[in-house]
Amino acid sequence: MENTVLGIDIGGTNTKGAIVDLTTGKLVSEKIKIPTPPGATPEGVSQVVKEIVETLGYNGTKLGVGFPSIIRNGICCSNSNISQKWNGIDLNTHFSEVLGMHALCINDADAAGIAESHYGNANEQLGTVILLTIGTGIGSALFYNGVLIPNTEFGRLHFKNGILEQYASNKTRKDLELSMDAWANRLNEVLLHIEFIFSPDLLILGGGISQQLESYQDLLMTDTKIIPAGFRNNAGIVGAAQFVSQNL
Ligand code: BGC
Secondary structure: OOOEEEEEEEOOOEEEEEEEEOOOOOEOOOOEEEEOOOOOOHHHHHHHHHHHHHHHOOOOOEEEEEEOOOEEOOEEOOOOOOOHHHOOOEHHHHHHHHHOOEEEEEEHHHHHHHHHHHOOOOOOOOOEEEEEEEOOOEEEEEEEOOEEEOOOOHHHOEEOOEEHHHHHOHHHHHHOOOOHHHHHHHHHHHHHHHHHHHOOOEEEEEOHHHHHHHHHHHHOOOOOOEEEOOOHHHHHHHHHHHHHHHHO
């Protein structure tokens, strides 16, 4: 298929992939979702990514991978929700070798931000845009006038005597069996803090829980407008595909 590329989104809980139409940002294949193996080791994750490529029968020459860590010059530099064994691995070389095609990796939240900025809800939005992906962890993407400032890691900020993502991620909501309101109050504290520091013009929420934004939006007290990611839970896939098409 012309002008299509495979996008993969590796998460702490699930790994997803689909072929993306680069003109529209729409998925043009089935979306394959496989649980990320416990511990998220290089071996386990690579096997799952390989399975997604094979299941889709993808025969392109390149793919984009959204990966849940800091990535500097292709190197994995952090490991909050994945195995420590990833530290120091050149992700682009690793996935290219595993899959036998050119792979380009980008932080998963940055990928989601690219999808929104290129095709979605932040398209043509000037000023400061912050996207937060709320899942196993909390990822962040920061844009100024459409330009991405990569690897921001707001989820790793120290907050309330702990780490911000451990206070308000969707995993924490489930682990602590928080009611939706109790969790949304935590998210509100997080968003007010981020708003105070960055004075954004737009806040976008991604990750599965963003699909239910209407049910808790009334509890979010920022002055900044908050919207759900237009690509919902597919933003990471779409952005990873867009990123590889622009950079490889
Ligand atoms: C990681 C980030 C990632 C986020 C969402 C955090 O724990 O440090 O790199 O973007 O989770 O997956």
